[in-house]
Amino acid sequence: MRKITLIASLLLVLTLVLTACAPTVAPTEAPVVVEETEAPVVEETAVEATEAPEPEAVVNPNAADFTFVGEPDVVFDLNKWYGDVGVEADVTIRSAGAARVPDVMTTAMPKANEKYTIGFSVYYTVDEVGSMILESMKAAAEEAGVELLINDANYDQNAQNQAIEQWILQDVDGVILAPCDFTGVKTALDALEAAGIPVVTLNAPLAGAVDSLVIGDTVEQGAIAGALLEKAMLDSGKEMKGTVVYQTLPFVHPNAATRAKGFVDTFTKYPDIKIVELTGISPEEHYTAFDGALKAYPDMIGAWGLYSSATIGMMNAKTANNSEVLLSSVDQDKPILKGIYDGIIVGTAAYSSIAPARWCMSQMVNLLNGAPIPGVLFYATKEITPDNVVEMFEYYYPGKTLQDYIEGKVQ
Numbered sequence: 001m002r003k004i005t006l007i008a009s010l011l012l013v014l015t016l017v018l019t020a021c022a023p024t025v026a027p028t029e030a031p032v033v034v035e036e037t038e039a040p041v042v043e044e045t046a047v048e049a050t051e052a053p054e055p056e057a058v059v060n061p062n063a064a065d066f067t068f069v070g071e072p073d074v075v076f077d078l079n080k081w082y083g084d085v086g087v088e089a090d091v092t093i094r095s096a097g098a099a100r101v102p103d104v105m106t107t108a109m110p111k112a113n114e115k116y117t118i119g120f121s122v123y124y125t126v127d128e129v130g131s132m133i134l135e136s137m138k139a140a141a142e143e144a145g146v147e148l149l150i151n152d153a154n155y156d157q158n159a160q161n162q163a164i165e166q167w168i169l170q171d172v173d174g175v176i177l178a179p180c181d182f183t184g185v186k187t188a189l190d191a192l193e194a195a196g197i198p199v200v201t202l203n204a205p206l207a208g209a210v211d212s213l214v215i216g217d218t219v220e221q222g223a224i225a226g227a228l229l230e231k232a233m234l235d236s237g238k239e240m241k242g243t244v245v246y247q248t249l250p251f252v253h254p255n256a257a258t259r260a261k262g263f264v265d266t267f268t269k270y271p272d273i274k275i276v277e278l279t280g281i282s283p284e285e286h287y288t289a290f291d292g293a294l295k296a297y298p299d300m301i302g303a304w305g306l307y308s309s310a311t312i313g314m315m316n317a318k319t320a321n322n323s324e325v326l327l328s329s330v331d332q333d334k335p336i337l338k339g340i341y342d343g344i345i346v347g348t349a350a351y352s353s354i355a356p357a358r359w360c361m362s363q364m365v366n367l368l369n370g371a372p373i374p375g376v377l378f379y380a381t382k383e384i385t386p387d388n389v390v391e392m393f394e395y396y397y398p399g400k401t402l403q404d405y406i407e408g409k410v411q
Contacts, residue, residue, distance in 0.1 A: 004402075007372075008385070021340075032407075033250040042264055042294060047404055050147060053202045058370040058372075060087045061107055061108065061110050062362050063107075065090050065102060065106055066374060067099055067101075067255075068098065068099045068374070069098045069099060072097040072374070074097070075096045075097075076096075078213075082206070085262075086204065089254070091205055091206065092208070092209040093211075093212070094206065094212075094375070095211050095367075096375070098378065099376070099378070100379075101378070102355075104218065105353040107366075109144050109358065110144060112365050113367070113368070114368075116146040116147070116148070117170070117172045118149075118172060119148075119177075119178070120137050120150055121163050122151070123178045126152075126178075126309075127210075127307075129308055129353045132353035133353055134152070136353065136357035137150075137357040137360070140358045140361035143361075144207060146365065149167060155180050155281065157184040159180075160177065160188060160219045161185075161188045161191075164188040167197075170202075173193055173368055175198070175200075178201065179201060180202060182204070182206040182252060188206035188375075189209055190207030192210075193208075193209050197315050198364065198367050200214065201214070201360075202215075203215055203255055207384045211367055211373070211375075212363045213375070214356050214372050214376075214379065215378060216255070216375070216378065217378050217381060218254070218255045218259045219262040220349075221262065222258065222262025222264075222330070222348035223259060223262035225304055225329060225330050225347075226262060226328070228385065229302050229350070230266055230267070233326055236326065238326075240273060240301075241270075241273065241301070242273065242299035243276055243301065245277075245290070246260065246275065246302060247286050247313070248278075248279055248306040248307075249281065249364075255307075257308070260277070260306060263304055263306070276293070278293060283310075283313040284311045285313065286309060286312070286313025286317075287313035287314070287316050287317045288313075290313060291319040293326070301326070302325065305328075305329045305330070307331055308330075311345065311348075312335050314327060314343060315339050318344060319344060321384060326330040327339075327345050327346065330349045331348060332348060332353070333397050333399070335350055337402060338402065347383065347384055348383045349383060349384075349387040350381070350392065350397060351379055351380060351382070352380070390403075392404050393405070
């Protein structure tokens, strides 16, 4: 009995042990039903690519003074302009447009954005025109806030070229030049182009490349001088028959050739007038040439000085010979204006010696500042006769009077 009880106890213990070791079965949960929902519709917003704003265009502050000749965005055909009057030219202008400008700016001289160094080479300063151009350029440079390096080439193209070579070595910011030899200056212009230095010329070269040039309408100047002489000859009752002498330079100069064209064309309608050309540089050379002409051409009925040195030399020779030959001029040097007042000269085609220098400086500073500039600027020409010479003296020489000059109070 006891044995049976022991066996039963062992079985009970074994059952408990097996039950404790059996894995636990998790109760079965009811399945979770998930309802399908539509995803919210998100409207797509177009996002434009953000572009960097374009830099604001630099405006030329002197543009209000420009009266354009032709289309502003077309490069002026200077080569054709000279070719039409018999002057060969091979000039490249890097800026488009041509405009006429007044003697006195109604807008301010532009201020340099940086401390620019600009070289200025002037052809000659012995005559008053060249001297005033130089002084005006100095004043304009100070007004614009630039450093100005100066070379007076004294009609020596080699000297002008050497000065420009030195400025290239100095890495100047720009060069303004009034050429000596209008073809020979190509050497200097080529060097400036190779160095990437901008250039503005006062008077046009006949070869080479420039950014801009400042010139007069020189055909018009010659035509005005011719018309003044023609009128004086007709008014005097002279028969339009005989010799007319004019004096020019001994080398090719675009201003001289175009002025001569305008002058000579005035007299083509008079078949009995013979035109004789003489040359020189200094007033003394022109004096000698005209003194000889007065003796060589007793039938001389008129004469013309193509530029100031020629006129002054001719005027002095005329006075020394007590000649009644009628004389006209181009340029407005003080002795010429006095000669008009005194009746020695019948009149002159004049232009400012201040304005071209100021416009050259304006063009260069605007160019360096990044403003667009016209490739050609034409400065103004005016007619001076005995009727307006007193007024025009003060116009071209501000603060001075003809009477003070006559009395020796101003130089």
